[in-house]
Amino acid sequence: MNFEISKEPIDTQSIIDKVIQREAGAITTFIGTVRELTAGKKTLYLIYEAYESMAVKKLEQIGREIEERWTGAKVAISHRVGKLEITDIAVVIAVSTPHRADSYEANRYAIERIKEIVPIWKKEHWEDGEEWIGNQLETVAYPTGKPEESDLDE
């Protein structure tokens, strides 16, 4: 189960453990955490929602894409759903490869792909309101034309 949607807090070490291999000299992890400030606005908490069965399939697809593109790569990804507080972990991506350059590149590829094709949505809650966030890659217009303050490089 290297690719999962988790309702419980993610234990980073357990994700790292999934990609350990004798052939690997490098493991990179990306840990996406809930940041307090986005474009100057103070987040209280977030809700993540997923189309869970499809999201798992899409994470698996990203894993296959990486293993095809970077020889010897091994990948594990867990994405949290539910209510997350500031500094809570939303996603952990672990990639092991024989050589370190590949490990950074493949990991970066994974997070960019997650933001393109994995059906997971985030609702930000501020003191003065809440909003579903979309379109982090600006590939399509957000249906309501909002949020103008969305952060493309979270």
Add this chain to the structure above:
Amino acid sequence: MNFEISKEPIDTQSIIDKVIQREAGAITTFIGTVRELTAGKKTLYLIYEAYESMAVKKLEQIGREIEERWTGAKVAISHRVGKLEITDIAVVIAVSTPHRADSYEANRYAIERIKEIVPIWKKEHWEDGEEWIGNQLETVAYPTGKPEESDLDE
């Protein structure tokens, strides 16, 4: 103590914990592990040796360089010394930043700088011999002209 040379096994999570911050949306870690095969040769184990006091200073310097170059970055690095077996952790670099692109770049910078300026040396032990490895960046000739099989992109 965000920068240290460790005689004991490194606990990755404890390094990650050092860089958690409310302003950060991204944490990357690089975990360098002992790989079994380098250029087709089977490693039995490694010995890492450091000029410890200077190595800590140089790790601190790398941390300062990163914090100057990438706004809001927080860095922790631990490098192991002593005897390491296959898959053991040699180094853990954790970097947190507000935005993810910075986190990957700053982390990559750290490992490249470690391989340039931090006085730590690795001795590889194979079935048929042993050798101190140097010059991973090929900026200077290895004193003995060896090792020809050294791996520049570990």
Add this chain to the structure above:
Amino acid sequence: MNKVMFFAHLRDAVGEESVSVDLTGKTVAEAKAILSEQHGINLETVMTAVNEEFAGDDDVLSDGDVVAFIPPVSGG
């Protein structure tokens, strides 16, 4: 019959996680038009998944296909 699923702001707007509609023989584009009309939602920039795989506007739906409207994602 077909199950049609909504997520994120669409779920809030529709007030249901899913609805049952007969879309057999319709294209994805036609399905979007029908559901937009029925629920007063804008599906222009929304992707569509059929049986958990992204589908094109011209794909034709069969009986039993599960349709999901996928607003721009914001995971990670």
Add this chain to the structure above:
Amino acid sequence: MNKVMFFAHLRDAVGEESVSVDLTGKTVAEAKAILSEQHGINLETVMTAVNEEFAGDDDVLSDGDVVAFIPPVSGG
């Protein structure tokens, strides 16, 4: 007097972690020549640290300075 430290293959070659030599007033380049001669080691491609900071070949050593020869590093 000065403490001179050796690491990695240099330590193996010299057979000591450090030696005491008077290098007061000598440049780093001169120190290298002296130690190469004394211990039959090649210091051409070796960096030098004085009091835990990298030093240039023209830097002049003071009494008490700790000199370390730093072969190409291989950490990480």
